[in-house]
Amino acid sequence: MRFCLGLTGSIGMGKSTTAAMFVEEGCALWDADAAVHRLYDKGAAVAPIAARFPDAVVDGIVDRAALKRIIADDSAALKQIETIVHPLVAQDRSRFRQSAQADILVFDIPLLFETGGDAAMDAVVCVTIPADLQRQRVLDRGTMSEAQFEQIRAKQMPNDEKCARSDYVIITDTLDHARRQVHDIVGQIRTGLAHA
Ligand SMILES: CC(C)(COP(=O)(O)OP(=O)(O)OC[C@H]1O[C@@H](n2cnc3c(N)ncnc32)[C@H](O)[C@@H]1O)[C@@H](O)C(=O)NCCC(=O)NCCS
Numbered sequence: 001m002r003f004c005l006g007l008t009g010s011i012g013m014g015k016s017t018t019a020a021m022f023v024e025e026g027c028a029l030w031d032a033d034a035a036v037h038r039l040y041d042k043g044a045a046v047a048p049i050a051a052r053f054p055d056a057v058v059d060g061i062v063d064r065a066a067l068k069r070i071i072a073d074d075s076a077a078l079k080q081i082e083t084i085v086h087p088l089v090a091q092d093r094s095r096f097r098q099s100a101q102a103d104i105l106v107f108d109i110p111l112l113f114e115t116g117g118d119a120a121m122d123a124v125v126c127v128t129i130p131a132d133l134q135r136q137r138v139l140d141r142g143t144m145s146e147a148q149f150e151q152i153r154a155k156q157m158p159n160d161e162k163c164a165r166s167d168y169v170i171i172t173d174t175l176d177h178a179r180r181q182v183h184d185i186v187g188q189i190r191t192g193l194a195h196a
């Protein structure tokens with residue numbers, strides 16, 4: 001039996017960093033944000049995005065900076081982008097699910113609960129840190145303005161609710177602490193698989 005583990009958390013809470021720790025433990029990883037990058041880079045999202053937002057496509061690639069400007073100016077744009085992108089992301093995910101070779105498949109999905117994706121998982125992990133640290137980490141990356149960060153955060157399910165709905169919560173305050181929590185969760189799942 002293969003175990004499907006959803007990994008979620010709000011923007012900047014540490015999903016990608018924690019996902020890499022699951023890979024170190026021998027899990028196979030599918031990353032929703034990485035799938036979006038593939039779809040935007042000469043992938044299947046380019047034509048439908050170009051049809052709706054011609055200024056967002058440059059040399060056959062969806063330009064994320066242009067997309068962020070469009071979203072900042074038009075509050076309905078993100079919803080329209082999601083309508084194009086999410087079904088393509090779902091196709092990419094089911095291809096991975098059919099072909100991946102590991103006992104535990106980890107799905108790093110920022111909008112896991114918001115899109116109802118949790119129903120397809122055997123368990124869900126939520127990563128968390130206090131809101132002030134979250135803001136600091138996102139702004140320190142230098143890829144988003146404070147307004148863009150707030151716009152994305154306001155669209156996501158509140159962190160407390162995500163944690164309450166999850167089977168496991170990982171506190172991403174330090175790398176060592178997160179690594180220990182990942183190791184414990186993988187151990188619990190593998191013990192369960194051995195007895196299944
Ligand atoms: C808004 C965009 C242009 C920002 O691009 P940028 O490279 O600056 O950021 P990146 O893609 O790494 O996203 C950063 C984080 O923002 C959050 N986020 C991204 N898209 C969304 C969204 N539609 N709703 C809520 N949060 C989102 C996630 O936590 C994500 O991890 C880009 O995220 C995008 O095109 N989003 C729409 C596609 C989508 O819904 N992606 C979510 C995963 S399926």
Ligand SMILES: Nc1ncnc2c1ncn2[C@@H]1O[C@H](COP(=O)(O)OP(=O)(O)OP(=O)(O)O)[C@@H](O)[C@H]1O
Pocket residue numbers: 009010011012013014015016017018033110137138171172173174175176178
């Ligand atoms: N356990 C941790 N200890 C210390 N710093 C961490 C930890 N986890 C993540 N970070 C830092 O927090 C920042 C955000 O982490 P990461 O990019 O993994 O978050 P994310 O949830 O994937 O973000 P996004 O939602 O924007 O894709 C990064 O600068 C990362 O180095």
